Amino acid sequence: METFTTTALGKTELNTIEPLNIEAILKGKFHDYLARPARKLPLDGLIGHGILTADGVVWKRHRTLMKSSFSRKRLEDFSMYEDHVQNLIGHIPSDGSPVDLQELFFSLTMDMSTDHLFGLSCSSLAPTSELSPTPDFGISFDRAQRAAVVKFALGSFDNLRPQPQYWADTKRVRQYADDYIHKALDRTSPMESISGNLAESVTKSHSCDPPRKANVLESFAEQSDSLEEIRAGLLHLLVAGRDTTASLLSNLFISLAREPRAWRKLRAEVATLNGVQPDAATLKQMPYLRQCIDESLRCHPPVPWALRIAARDTTLPTGGGKDQQSPILVEEGTLVLVPLYCLHRHSDFWGADADNFVPERWDTVKPGYAYLPFLAGVRKCLGWEFAVNTAAYVLVRLVQQFPELETGDCRPWAEELGLTMTSANGARVILRTAACAQWSQRLAAFIIAVERLIFTRRLGCATFSPSHAKHFRALSDHLQL
Numbered sequence: 001m002e003t004f005t006t007t008a009l010g011k012t013e014l015n016t017i018e019p020l021n022i023e024a025i026l027k028g029k030f031h032d033y034l035a036r037p038a039r040k041l042p043l044d045g046l047i048g049h050g051i052l053t054a055d056g057v058v059w060k061r062h063r064t065l066m067k068s069s070f071s072r073k074r075l076e077d078f079s080m081y082e083d084h085v086q087n088l089i090g091h092i093p094s095d096g097s098p099v100d101l102q103e104l105f106f107s108l109t110m111d112m113s114t115d116h117l118f119g120l121s122c123s124s125l126a127p128t129s130e131l132s133p134t135p136d137f138g139i140s141f142d143r144a145q146r147a148a149v150v151k152f153a154l155g156s157f158d159n160l161r162p163q164p165q166y167w168a169d170t171k172r173v174r175q176y177a178d179d180y181i182h183k184a185l186d187r188t189s190p191m192e193s194i195s196g197n198l199a200e201s202v203t204k205s206h207s208c209d210p211p212r213k214a215n216v217l218e219s220f221a222e223q224s225d226s227l228e229e230i231r232a233g234l235l236h237l238l239v240a241g242r243d244t245t246a247s248l249l250s251n252l253f254i255s256l257a258r259e260p261r262a263w264r265k266l267r268a269e270v271a272t273l274n275g276v277q278p279d280a281a282t283l284k285q286m287p288y289l290r291q292c293i294d295e296s297l298r299c300h301p302p303v304p305w306a307l308r309i310a311a312r313d314t315t316l317p318t319g320g321g322k323d324q325q326s327p328i329l330v331e332e333g334t335l336v337l338v339p340l341y342c343l344h345r346h347s348d349f350w351g352a353d354a355d356n357f358v359p360e361r362w363d364t365v366k367p368g369y370a371y372l373p374f375l376a377g378v379r380k381c382l383g384w385e386f387a388v389n390t391a392a393y394v395l396v397r398l399v400q401q402f403p404e405l406e407t408g409d410c411r412p413w414a415e416e417l418g419l420t421m422t423s424a425n426g427a428r429v430i431l432r433t434a435a436c437a438q439w440s441q442r443l444a445a446f447i448i449a450v451e452r453l454i455f456t457r458r459l460g461c462a463t464f465s466p467s468h469a470k471h472f473r474a475l476s477d478h479l480q481l
């Protein structure tokens with residue numbers, strides 16, 4: 001059954017993974033299905049009224065405000081990535097000890113996102129001496145997001161409980177954004193009102209300022225002088241971009257660590273770069289890299305559902321009648337849910353191995369509306385290319401630094417649902433540098449040589465092959481044995 005309805009506490013909910021219905025919801029009958037009624041309670045208190053929680057005129061205004069921030073030039077500018085990736089690498093053990101990459105990826109994407117949005121990173125992964133003066137911003141932001149999930153679950157009952165920590169956290173998050181917004185508005189205030197020598201002196205003083213990074217905030221400030229509008233735009237992008245990219249990277253490394261064949265194939269493709277940092281053009285010429293990312297998004301979509309409410313009495317093209325092939329009535333106020341996790345793993349669309357991580361399936365598959373990690377239609381995520389490019393760059397640089405990967409957790413994958421879907425057990429893996437991997441291989445060869453020597457002596461045989469002796473001497477010297 002691909003479309004069905006349920007009723008609980010007097011509210012009707014329609015669930016569907018039928019591609020024809022999904023296309024109607026997201027594209028053909030877009031105006032009949034609203035996002036705001038389902039999202040305003042959990043999100044307005046934290047990030048305000050913006051692109052993720054708005055419909056109609058407000059949604060169009062924010063969409064227009066953000067478009068310039070995702071121009072081709074900005075999407076292909078990787079100049080800010082490398083410093084943050086190097087900070088990340090500094091937190092990964094070089095001796096092959098297990099590490100939880102999920103926690104590090106959320107810090108990495110927070111640093112990258114605040115750098116991209118505000119022009120200054122919160123630097124949660126930077127060395128202590130370089131920490132931002134507001135390191136608690138990320139803590140408050142994460143805590144407020146977790147509280148937003150509880151608010152969504154409680155619905156109207158949420159107003160019955162005190163939430164002092166939530167309001168303190170949202171105040172801190174908004175204040176962090178406001179501090180930078182005021183600076184940007186001051187820099188972009190019109191010079192027409194300043195006359196004569198004063199205007200000239202102000203211009204000269206600004207010309208002596210150090211060059212600033214291009215950032216989304218200044219782009220917004222050039223288009224709007226509303227503090228609330230700019231703040232909402234920035235915080236909506238922070239929620240949409242930071243969490244989805246961190247979830248994607250975490251689940252991707254979990255899958256690759258459990259599929260050595262896929263890791264070796266990816267490593268061979270990355271090796272063609274000879275250690276050089278990739279640019280946008282290079283990433284486009286790496287098909288298996290993109291297939292791994294697409295397959296991870298299919299198996300573990302960061303946002304596991306699409307939620308709408310019917311704005312009026314309307315219909316969907318299929319799911320009704322005894323054979324479920326007729327149109328189906330959707331009454332005004334009906335909650336409409338598209339469970340993307342189920343859609344992405346349905347064997348009718350993906351075959352008998354739908355639950356398996358198989359990047360090669362993307363050689364032939366044409367999924368259409370059966371694959372929606374960033375939704376589709378007019379509300380398709382504006383920053384989807386930014387998220388994919390960021391994940392691709394980080395993945396390549398980590399493969400170059402750590403060519404050996406294995407899982408550090410054999411438990412079955414389990415979800416933790418927040419504003420995005422992450423792994424409940426983290427992303428515990430073991431990464432080894434080339435030097436560490438070579439040392440491990442030599443040590444393994446040494447142990448084998450010793451075991452064979454003991455075995456042959458027990459048999460009363462004095463043979464010890466030259467290759468064994470060579471390994472024994474070399475490793476003894478290396479290990480100072």
